[in-house]
Amino acid sequence: MRDIVIVGAGMAGLHTAESLRAEGFGGTITLIGDETRRPYSRPPLSKELLTGTGSDKSIVLRDDDEFDALALDLRLGRRAVRLRPADRTVELDDGTAVRYDGLVIATGARARRPATDPAGVHVLRTLDDARAVRAAFDTAERVAVVGAGFIGAEVAASARAVGLDVTLIEAAPTPLTRVVDPRVGTVLTDLHRDNGVELRLGTSVEAFEGADRVERVRLSDGSTVEASLVVAGLGAELNTEWLAGSGIRSADGVGGVLCDAYCETSVPGVYAVGDLANWPHPRYGGRIRLEHWTNAGEQAAVVAHNLLAGEGQRQAYTPVPYFWSDQYGMKVQLLGQAAPADTVEFVHGSAEDRKFVAFLGRAGLLTGVLGLRSTPKVMRYRPLLAETTTWEEALAAAGVTPRP
Numbered sequence: 004m005r006d007i008v009i010v011g012a013g014m015a016g017l018h019t020a021e022s023l024r025a026e027g028f029g030g031t032i033t034l035i036g037d038e039t040r041r042p043y044s045r046p047p048l049s050k051e052l053l054t055g056t057g058s059d060k061s062i063v064l065r066d067d068d069e070f071d072a073l074a075l076d077l078r079l080g081r082r083a084v085r086l087r088p089a090d091r092t093v094e095l096d097d098g099t100a101v102r103y104d105g106l107v108i109a110t111g112a113r114a115r116r117p118a119t120d121p122a123g124v125h126v127l128r129t130l131d132d133a134r135a136v137r138a139a140f141d142t143a144e145r146v147a148v149v150g151a152g153f154i155g156a157e158v159a160a161s162a163r164a165v166g167l168d169v170t171l172i173e174a175a176p177t178p179l180t181r182v183v184d185p186r187v188g189t190v191l192t193d194l195h196r197d198n199g200v201e202l203r204l205g206t207s208v209e210a211f212e213g214a215d216r217v218e219r220v221r222l223s224d225g226s227t228v229e230a231s232l233v234v235a236g237l238g239a240e241l242n243t244e245w246l247a248g249s250g251i252r253s254a255d256g257v258g259g260v261l262c263d264a265y266c267e268t269s270v271p272g273v274y275a276v277g278d279l280a281n282w283p284h285p286r287y288g289g290r291i292r293l294e295h296w297t298n299a300g301e302q303a304a305v306v307a308h309n310l311l312a313g314e315g316q317r318q319a320y321t322p323v324p325y326f327w328s329d330q331y332g333m334k335v336q337l338l339g340q341a342a343p344a345d346t347v348e349f350v351h352g353s354a355e356d357r358k359f360v361a362f363l364g365r366a367g368l369l370t371g372v373l374g375l376r377s378t379p380k381v382m383r384y385r386p387l388l389a390e391t392t393t394w395e396e397a398l399a400a401a402g403v404t405p406r407p
């Protein structure tokens with residue numbers, strides 16, 4: 004293994020390079036990214052970068068010295084357009100080809116765009132997107148946010164923080180209906196309302212109207228929302244097109260690049276990491292894929308190890324998934340996995356207090372811990388999710404008597 008190529012210079016790509024060096028790899032690491040800047044952190048883009056409370060420094064993952072110490076063959080502003088496993092090469096958009104002994108797919112995701120997007124309609128994935136939304140905040144009075152997932156919710160909160168009128172449009176009856184029990188969605192709905200956001204729930208966007216830029220949003224319930232700025236938080240699309248015809252298999256269900264327990268793809272010697280990797284997790288009864296900042300780092304360490312490991316030395320990747328979101332100065336945290344049909348038990352605080360820790364369970368097992376404004380308590384339960392814990396054992400650990 005002399006040449007390792009990492010395609011995708013985001014969080015997962017950078018961490019893979021770092022972990023390879025930490026594992027003692029002294030060969031060439033080529034890091035290819037189609038953005039023109041070094042890997043940066045995306046979470047601040049919907050938070051402090053929009054409110055203006057954070058500088059560009061808040062997105063810096065590594066300072067120049069740390070980055071230079073990795074001694075990377077860095078190819079920024081270059082897009083991989085094709086993978087040819089038969090001759091172990093990646094073709095780039097400038098017509099050049101890079102040979103590899105080991106390859107890591109870390110091309111992540113992009114924001115899903117609305118079917119039409121006239122001037123004034125934005126999405127949020129990159130630093131350029133965030134700067135454009137931030138600049139639009141300066142002149143907009145009324146903002147419509149489409150989609151009350153985590154990014155939409157954070158954009159709504161940030162827009163309120165700078166004093167804009169905000170309407171949040173969501174097709175489902177409560178935010179996060181597809182992710183978690185409606186009781187939690189209701190807490191988040193109330194949080195938006197308390198903070199002056201107008202909510203249009205259970206309705207979707209029919210069209211953006213306006214002369215040469217968006218002026219209003221027409222909804223499926225026949226109503227309209229006046230807005231000179233629209234931010235669409237419609238989820239992500241995975242950057243996997245360049246893998247077409249390579250033999251790298253995609254996963255069904257939650258999608259992504261199909262990997263085994265070691266994060267190796269269907270093509271030997273090719274691994275996947277970060278938002279697009281889909282692998283079997285024994286504690287969740289099937290395959291999972293995580294669009295989480297923490298996962299991008301943790302999975303990278305395992306991928307780097309496995310790339311270099313000898314026969315029988317590879318590690319299965321079995322993390323405790325972790326996600327957080329900051330809205331209106333409050334932290335929402337999820338350890339493990341959540342699904343709408345989960346059993347939910349508030350073990351500390353309550354939905355009414357807007358401060359709680361809730362256990363989430365499936366098939367008699369603890370599968371997730373969800374918290375609002377309860378960071379230390381949430382983290383205390385992490386060890387329960389690092390192994391198989393029955394619902395009764397989990398409740399006992401929290402000092403809660405199981406209901407008959």
Ligand SMILES: Cc1cc2nc3c(=O)[nH]c(=O)nc-3n(C[C@H](O)[C@H](O)[C@H](O)COP(=O)(O)OP(=O)(O)OC[C@H]3O[C@@H](n4cnc5c(N)ncnc54)[C@H](O)[C@@H]3O)c2cc1C
Pocket residue numbers: 010011012013014015016035036037038044045046047048049081082083084109110111112113127128129154242245276277278279293294295296297299325326327328329
């Ligand atoms: C606005 C925002 C806020 C977020 N907030 C949170 C949060 O609060 N908490 C949390 O846990 N997570 C959060 N996340 C999610 C987290 O940032 C992602 O999970 C993480 O960035 C994933 O890293 P990645 O390296 O897998 O993918 P990416 O960050 O998408 O990096 C992939 C890189 O590969 C590049 N690329 C794509 N195709 C090609 C190609 N063909 N050739 C070369 N390069 C290519 C992309 O342009 C990109 O630079 C947030 C994400 C966003 C967008």
